[in-house]
Amino acid sequence: MRALVIDDSRAMRRIVGSILTDLGFEVREAGDGRQALDALEAGGKEGWVPDLCCIDWNMPVMDGLQFVSAARANPGYRQVTLMMVTTESETGQIVKALAAGAHEYLIKPFTADAMRDKLAMLGLLPEGVAL
Amino acid sequence: MTLTATSFDWVRQLVHRESAIVLQPGKEYLVEARLLPMAQQRGLAGVSELVEAVRTRPDPASTRRIVEALTTNETSWFRDGDPFMALTGTVLPQLLAARGPNERLNIWSAASSSGQEPYTIAMLLSDAMPDAPNRVSITATDLSREMVERTRAGRFSQLEINRGLPAPMLVRHFTRAGNGWEISPTLRKMVHASECNLAVPFPRMGPFDVVYLRNVLIYFDLATKQAILQRVRQIMRPDGWLFLGAAETTLGVDDNWERVVVGRGSAYRPRKGN
Amino acid sequence: MSTPISELLDAETVQSIADEVWPTLVGDGEAFVPLPVAPPAEAVSAWVDIRGPWNGSVVLTCAPATAAALTESVLMTRPPTVVDDEDVKDALGELANVLGGNIKSVLPGESRLGLPQIGSAPPTGSLDDVCRVAGQWRGQFLTITVQGAAVAPHAERIEEKPL
Numbered sequence: 197m198r199a200l201v202i203d204d205s206r207a208m209r210r211i212v213g214s215i216l217t218d219l220g221f222e223v224r225e226a227g228d229g230r231q232a233l234d235a236l237e238a239g240g241k242e243g244w245v246p247d248l249c250c251i252d253w254n255m256p257v258m259d260g261l262q263f264v265s266a267a268r269a270n271p272g273y274r275q276v277t278l279m280m281v282t283t284e285s286e287t288g289q290i291v292k293a294l295a296a297g298a299h300e301y302l303i304k305p306f307t308a309d310a311m312r313d314k315l316a317m318l319g320l321l322p323e324g325v326a327l
Numbered sequence: 328m329t330l331t332a333t334s335f336d337w338v339r340q341l342v343h344r345e346s347a348i349v350l351q352p353g354k355e356y357l358v359e360a361r362l363l364p365m366a367q368q369r370g371l372a373g374v375s376e377l378v379e380a381v382r383t384r385p386d387p388a389s390t391r392r393i394v395e396a397l398t399t400n401e402t403s404w405f406r407d408g409d410p411f412m413a414l415t416g417t418v419l420p421q422l423l424a425a426r427g428p429n430e431r432l433n434i435w436s437a438a439s440s441s442g443q444e445p446y447t448i449a450m451l452l453s454d455a456m457p458d459a460p461n462r463v464s465i466t467a468t469d470l471s472r473e474m475v476e477r478t479r480a481g482r483f484s485q486l487e488i489n490r491g492l493p494a495p496m497l498v499r500h501f502t503r504a505g506n507g508w509e510i511s512p513t514l515r516k517m518v519h520a521s522e523c524n525l526a527v528p529f530p531r532m533g534p535f536d537v538v539y540l541r542n543v544l545i546y547f548d549l550a551t552k553q554a555i556l557q558r559v560r561q562i563m564r565p566d567g568w569l570f571l572g573a574a575e576t577t578l579g580v581d582d583n584w585e586r587v588v589v590g591r592g593s594a595y596r597p598r599k600g601n
Numbered sequence: 602m603s604t605p606i607s608e609l610l611d612a613e614t615v616q617s618i619a620d621e622v623w624p625t626l627v628g629d630g631e632a633f634v635p636l637p638v639a640p641p642a643e644a645v646s647a648w649v650d651i652r653g654p655w656n657g658s659v660v661l662t663c664a665p666a667t668a669a670a671l672t673e674s675v676l677m678t679r680p681p682t683v684v685d686d687e688d689v690k691d692a693l694g695e696l697a698n699v700l701g702g703n704i705k706s707v708l709p710g711e712s713r714l715g716l717p718q719i720g721s722a723p724p725t726g727s728l729d730d731v732c733r734v735a736g737q738w739r740g741q742f743l744t745i746t747v748q749g750a751a752v753a754p755h756a757e758r759i760e761e762k763p764l
Contacts, residue, residue: 210676285703314491350755357629485703
């Protein structure tokens with residue numbers, strides 16, 4: 197399983213990345229939506245397509261919502277699960293993100309178990325992950 | 328720090344056995360913090376004294392309270408998935424076919440804790456049936472008054488709603504309440520919460536079409552488990568469905584149930600001819 | 602919106618948010634305790650702006666050494682690894698971000714969160730539109746302040762007037 201962690205905070209990228217690595221994911225990072233799209237394109241050329249993108253909302257250059265819209269507009273990324281991981285948590289914002297094409301939404305602060313629950317629900321947990 | 332290594336170890340094993348949650352070494356402070364109120368309530372000097380008391384003379388209520396205190400915020404929605412997917416996938420169509428058009432469907436969540444289970448059921452049925460609020464009644468019981476009140480309130484923290492609740496369901500069925508979230512009034516009306524001690528004869532309830540008795544039998548000895556299962560069967564419809572915890576079974580406990588494979592899990596139905 | 606923050610949000614709500622943020626972001630067993638301690642000689646602040654029906658900022662303030670310790674805890678670094686200014690800006694900023702987002706969700710209406718900022722002086726806010734929780738982390742000074750955006754220039758001048 198592969199994941200792309202998209203967050204302008206290096207701390208957050210490290211935290212999310214380490215949770216995902218513990219769950220058996222191969223993790224790459226991007227610091228904003230633009231970098232993420234570039235990473236997807238570059239990755240695609242070498243056969244690296246993520247199963248999951250964890251996406252922060254507020255980022256410079258291109259924010260998470262814009263990234264979700266752009267990713268969903270590309271049929272080549274149809275199989276990629278898009279999960280917002282953000283502190284933005286007004287009902288209207290969650291609705292907006294889901295409407296833009298995000299598949300799931302994890303609100304900060306979150307625990308490793310909460311991330312795990314979401315991934316299990318999405319069928320993304322690799323087999324045989326120890327409890 | 329009053330907690331001894333032996334006490335911590337006993338608690339750690341108890342919690343893992345009853346909830347699969349792992350308390351790593353280093354979490355002694357958490358056990359200390361979460362159990363101190365319980366120790367103080369009993370007039371004990373500290374958490375180690377509480378643990379000693381419960382360890383030497385275990386009773387289901389105390390062990391349950393200890394596990395609950397340490398697993399707050401850890402309860403998830405749609406726990407284990409299958410028993411809830413089975414509700415809409417398999418059980419509901421059969422029930423609707425077997426019951427009259429105006430007959431109420433009665434569901435019992437028999438260890439409802441802070442309410443995630445009964446409201447998971449309410450959300451699923453409400454999404455599957457437009458007339459669910461009128462047709463479905465969900466009885467939610469728990470040993471603890473505090474838990475019953477929590478279920479009645481239908482309010483959950485940010486951390487709690489992050490646990491296995493699909494985001495589309497969150498926005499569909501909850502509204503913001505301060506920093507937390509509150510279940511919609513429609514769904515709240517579907518759930519009737521009350522106290523119930525499973526180990527003694529039940530108050531008048533049922534008959535139920537579906538019973539969720541999940542991860543609570545483990546607190547009881549064999550004789551009590553058998554008594555509980557018998558009492559449950561007596562207030563179930565003959566064609567009803569019983570869901571136990573993922574690692575639980577009636578096998579070796581009570582012969583009066585037939586195990587049925589549903590999806591990737593199991594359900595138990597009263598054995599015919601009894 | 603002319604309603605001051607004190608009518609929209611109270612210290613108890615801020616505390617309950619901190620109670621969720623600290624163990625998850627700063628580390629297991631870590632807590633922000635609402636017992637004031639003497640302020641340090643030097644302070645650093647990280648904040649996020651909220652723009653919407655209510656305009657203001659959520660500000661986290663502590664001593665530079667506390668900021669470094671917080672960063673080490675958030676990043677889970679161990680000696681001999683040392684955190685640098687970039688790390689502090691990042692970790693403290695993220696803390697302000699998560700606090701800010703949760704506080705914002707309590708406010709009515711649609712609001713947006715700005716990107717985190719950090720500096721040696723907190724931003725100027727409106728004097729009478731403040732919810733401040735003075736407290737500590739590991740015994741060290743730390744405050745969480747929710748303050749309305751400074752409105753009139755004359756309000757700022759009054760604040761700068763020497764005593």
